[in-house]
Amino acid sequence: MDAHIISCFGDPALDAAKEVATKPVIGIAGAAFQLASIVAHKFGVVTTMTRTLPASEHLLRRYGYHHLCSGVRATDIAVLDLETIDKQTYEQLKQECQLAISQDGAEAIVLGCAGMSDLAQELSNALKIPVIDGVSAAVKLAESLNQLGLTTSKVGQYAPPLAKQFHGQYQHWSQ
Numbered sequence: 001m002d003a004h005i006i007s008c009f010g011d012p013a014l015d016a017a018k019e020v021a022t023k024p025v026i027g028i029a030g031a032a033f034q035l036a037s038i039v040a041h042k043f044g045v046v047t048t049m050t051r052t053l054p055a056s057e058h059l060l061r062r063y064g065y066h067h068l069c070s071g072v073r074a075t076d077i078a079v080l081d082l083e084t085i086d087k088q089t090y091e092q093l094k095q096e097c098q099l100a101i102s103q104d105g106a107e108a109i110v111l112g113c114a115g116m117s118d119l120a121q122e123l124s125n126a127l128k129i130p131v132i133d134g135v136s137a138a139v140k141l142a143e144s145l146n147q148l149g150l151t152t153s154k155v156g157q158y159a160p161p162l163a164k165q166f167h168g169q170y171q172h173w174s175q
Helices: 014-020 028-039 050-063 087-102 114-127 134-148 168-173
Strands: 004-006 025-027 043-047 069-074 108-112 131-133
Touching: 004 014, 004 134, 014 025, 025 028, 025 134, 028 043, 028 050, 028 108, 028 131, 028 134, 043 050, 043 087, 050 069, 069 087, 087 108, 087 114, 108 114, 108 134, 114 131, 114 134, 131 134
Parallel strands: 004 025, 043 069, 043 108, 108 131
Antiparallel strands: none
16 A cells, blocks of 8 residues: 545544554545645635535645635535435536635635545536546545655654553553
């Protein structure tokens, strides 16, 4: 294995994974923001449920892309509903993307869920702007890191965790 990809737009457990992995670990949100910042001056994020908006906004601030994001929009399409995309679901997603362009000034769209990945090219063709799928972005970044011989620094924040001494019923886990 050459890299690890966290294929959920919330990039859950990314820091912990970077501490223990010996190969690069890439989250799809961070990868998508990175590529969007290269292909557009301002990008919008279109995600699933309204309740995920704060998480996306947090990641934009954490990764330093908040000033490049024109807005974050929710489709209120449940993640599991993305397993089989019907015409209505596609049109709902496309409509939010169009609003991100016309109302928010987005010049590119980041799809805010791995379940939307298969729609990136079709949406890009329909909208006439780049539409970034974080899964593909993460895979290509992982390939590039591998080819360049780069991995996560193990000095500082992502240094391996120190051994811990357990007591009581968990003592057998001590190293």
